Amino acid sequence: MAQSAAARKPVILVLGDSLSAEYGLKRGEGWVPLLEKRLAQQKVDATVVNASISGDTSSGGRARFAALLAQHKPSHVVLELGANDALRGLPLTDTEANLLQITQSAQAAGAKVLIVGIQVPPNYGGDYTRRFEAVFAKVAATTRSALVPFLLKGVADAPNAMSLFQADRIHPTAAAQPQLLDNVWPELRKLLAAK
Template sequence: MILVLGDSLSAEYGLKRGEGWVPLLEKRLAQQKVAATVVNASISGDTSSGGRARFAPLLAQHKPSLVVLELGANDALRGLPLTDTENNLMQITKAAQAAGAKVLIVGIQVPPNYGGDYTRRFEAVFSKVAEATKSGLVPFLLKGVADAPDALSLFQADRIHPTAAAQPRLLDNVWPELRKLLPKQ
């Protein structure tokens, strides 16, 4: 069982049900004949502290073998302390591992207007947690979307949330690292 704990980037914000990268993951798993159920516990607007508060009951209810952790973007948008984000992601990861689950940490980047120092420190949070916990890491969920020549066409009008057309790219960013953490068939 794969549990996705994320924010609007994983919760299909502004998309029709079934268009997001998480439902596309379910389809890819079926195509690859991987027997795995996916539970998407992502909530638009969620922060790492919100995810941490919700995680224990989700862990108890679903007993995942793999947790995909995609949180932190809203922490940055709200200017929350990076030490809090790092600590929350670390605690979620350790709880998942203590319950026997592998963890894939999905990173995000902030726009350059946050300043070079903050941008570098924010990006480092994800790799620090992954390294400290020996978890998998997707450095940048929006690679090939936010940095694409046609980036504007890949975002909704708010310029924050990717369109349905961008969702396969998000899945392609997650898939290589997720595949490494799947049980051998």
């Protein structure tokens, strides 16, 4: 009896890179720990597992994912990978295949998936920028997953954007993390509410 009650408690696995791993921030300042606080405030009894690693690519996430699935048995997976693929100039077809495989594996294990998209700066060229952005929407559409089109909306495109990034101009500051959570929360809340 106790096990079936525990089995119903949502386990949210965040599989991401430095944008979710609190790179350059104090522990507890990132959007994932803020998500834990929001769940508690909203009286949603859920466990959050942050399996994000700074520098991780979609292929790195794919390689780690089977073990994470087996260990944590998530009911929900927040997939935030791909930015490092773009920074390294990896083929978009590989990024798409990796995200697709991770999403399908999660769904096969019974988890709902939220794909979190990222956009690259325009210096990569308009064509690459558009095709990269489209990867996330395509995987979400193919797998009927939820989608956050741009994790850094309201940060990277804010009038005071530079003040919201660390000195590397890649990683958002602690002050920007609530906005990242606000970008993810509406879609995640819908998934948590769905039966």
